[in-house]
Amino acid sequence: KKTIKMKYKQFDPLRLPNGEEKKTKYNTQSLELTRTKNYKVIGNEIAEKTWASTAVFSSIVVAFLVWMYYAYESYLDWEAGRIDKPTDTSIIKVGIPVFLTSIFIEKLAAIWMGEEGLRLNDATSSFSNGLFQQLFVILTRTFGKYIEIELITAIPYKWIYENYSICKLNGTFAFIMMVFARDLCYYWFHLAAHKIAWMWAIHGVHHEPNEFNFSVNISQGLLQRVSSVVFYAPLAFFFPPELFKLVFPMEKLFGFLTHTTLINKCKIPISWIFVTPSAHRGHHAGRPSKYLDKNYGEMFTIYDRLFGTFQEEYEPIVFGHINPIKSWDPVEAQLLGWKEIVRKAGTTKSWWRKFKCFWMPPGYNPIDESTFPTKDSHPYNAKKYDANMMDTPLTIYLVIHHVTLVGVGIFLLNTFKRFEGSFLLLIFTVLYIAYSLSSIGKVWDQHPSGRNYETVRLILLPPVLYMLLTRIYIPSESKQVLFLGISMLASLASLSFIHNYPHIHINYSSKKAKLRHRWIFDAGRAFTKQARSQLDEERA
Numbered sequence: 001k002k003t004i005k006m007k008y009k010q011f012d013p014l015r016l017p018n019g020e021e022k023k024t025k026y027n028t029q030s031l032e033l034t035r036t037k038n039y040k041v042i043g044n045e046i047a048e049k050t051w052a053s054t055a056v057f058s059s060i061v062v063a064f065l066v067w068m069y070y071a072y073e074s075y076l077d078w079e080a081g082r083i084d085k086p087t088d089t090s091i092i093k094v095g096i097p098v099f100l101t102s103i104f105i106e107k108l109a110a111i112w113m114g115e116e117g118l119r120l121n122d123a124t125s126s127f128s129n130g131l132f133q134q135l136f137v138i139l140t141r142t143f144g145k146y147i148e149i150e151l152i153t154a155i156p157y158k159w160i161y162e163n164y165s166i167c168k169l170n171g172t173f174a175f176i177m178m179v180f181a182r183d184l185c186y187y188w189f190h191l192a193a194h195k196i197a198w199m200w201a202i203h204g205v206h207h208e209p210n211e212f213n214f215s216v217n218i219s220q221g222l223l224q225r226v227s228s229v230v231f232y233a234p235l236a237f238f239f240p241p242e243l244f245k246l247v248f249p250m251e252k253l254f255g256f257l258t259h260t261t262l263i264n265k266c267k268i269p270i271s272w273i274f275v276t277p278s279a280h281r282g283h284h285a286g287r288p289s290k291y292l293d294k295n296y297g298e299m300f301t302i303y304d305r306l307f308g309t310f311q312e313e314y315e316p317i318v319f320g321h322i323n324p325i326k327s328w329d330p331v332e333a334q335l336l337g338w339k340e341i342v343r344k345a346g347t348t349k350s351w352w353r354k355f356k357c358f359w360m361p362p363g364y365n366p367i368d369e370s371t372f373p374t375k376d377s378h379p380y381n382a383k384k385y386d387a388n389m390m391d392t393p394l395t396i397y398l399v400i401h402h403v404t405l406v407g408v409g410i411f412l413l414n415t416f417k418r419f420e421g422s423f424l425l426l427i428f429t430v431l432y433i434a435y436s437l438s439s440i441g442k443v444w445d446q447h448p449s450g451r452n453y454e455t456v457r458l459i460l461l462p463p464v465l466y467m468l469l470t471r472i473y474i475p476s477e478s479k480q481v482l483f484l485g486i487s488m489l490a491s492l493a494s495l496s497f498i499h500n501y502p503h504i505h506i507n508y509s510s511k512k513a514k515l516r517h518r519w520i521f522d523a524g525r526a527f528t529k530q531a532r533s534q535l536d537e538e539r540a
Helices: 051-079 093-114 120-146 157-164 171-195 197-207 214-218 227-238 241-256 277-283 302-307 330-345 349-359 392-419 424-443 451-474 477-500 511-518 529-540
Strands: 285-286 383-385 519-521
Touching: 051 171, 051 241, 093 120, 093 214, 093 241, 093 392, 120 214, 120 330, 120 392, 120 424, 157 227, 157 241, 171 197, 171 227, 171 241, 171 302, 197 330, 197 349, 214 241, 227 241, 241 277, 241 330, 277 285, 330 349, 392 424, 424 451, 451 477
Parallel strands: none
Antiparallel strands: 383 519
8 A cells, every 4th residue: 555655844834814824734644634723624635445435436336337237128128129219318317317416415415524515606617518518419419400310429320320330239248348338438538638639628628627526527518529429439330329328328427426525535346447536536636747647437447547547546636727717607618728729829830830739738838849847736735716706695696597597408408309490599599598607607707797798698588588488388378478577577687686786896906806806725625614714704
């Protein structure tokens, strides 16, 4: 067993609210970080492997495997002609209810354990990015119907299988092979997404959150499905589309369950077979550099161990990008990687090096074709973006409107087939939801233009909802008038609030005051409510 010895002098002193400096130190056996008196925080990032964590995660794995067995039986029944189609394991039907329930349970557990858990601003940004991706999936599937080709995760899977299949596998063998083959395809896609700059610009959205909880998994790049087409398409040469549609979302759901800090390291054998939360925490590390580009598997760790990309969790982790994102606006999150590529390409006159900026790793430096150095800081001297409202009425306003938008988005995901013949209306609705999520992100950032964005959004809200719901879902004229009246009253009330409330945008007295408001110490996984309160007081 490896022992990590770290001395307190490696860590910067922390300045407490009373102005006193306290140093941190490690107990090299339990590897728990403690702070005295005013700043008591138990880090526990790298606790020993415990049977408790192993038991909890093993229970999750067993429940998942039972569900997979049920799906397997339904697949065999479909092959035998006893049912019309296998059981529905889609993200929309199964994933979303599991996501929401798990996030709620995780938050309750964090409160019980005295940890902060998810932050509202960080979580709403993740939900916005996830909704961006799912709405784009709706557009690709609807477009596929218009060109009369069924697109499964943006792949013309059925067309390839029916016209170019090499060997049509079926039965138990096909199901087992698909489970392992799909995760192998994901492994290579995931590795490429970290090694090729334009793919990282898409996939990097998933790594932008500075936290690590279930909501992080929801944050996805808009074009992620498109960028993975070439990696999953070979499966269509062997496996039927019904099997791919069955297994793909199941393994995505397993990946969701590994995004948590509440489960510590697990013992062998489960940690040698399955991706555990500990393994995936290492993958989401922006620092220290030893964790970069490691642990690519989604369900199994066998490929990481086989190809030498596995990294055990030993040292405290700083989650997110090497250079943290500075906004809660999902549009900014989706464009961040592309902006960085364009910025780097503009630093050189060589067209060949400009081209390489898109295809080399994200750390490529086109000026001298070297690699940018990485940082090796730790959670106790790192900072993360916050821009916390510190204002209850405005937070309530944003949460209500964000939850409403997510609800409309989920409703749209479940009923988008009703838009057949109204593709332009579907596009307009998707664009309005995307604009609205961006507007809410700007208000979270307290951006100078946030009030203007919200004004336009709220003015458009009644006609958009009326056009959407009355043309597609509400045929009764009396109910249409009632709905329009309610939406107009809600819009007017919201407009009155944002134009009369003083804290939508804060004019800071200095750049230093602005930075103090927007950035907080990471403080590690165990960022307690007590520490949060003290940091807020210090910042205020």
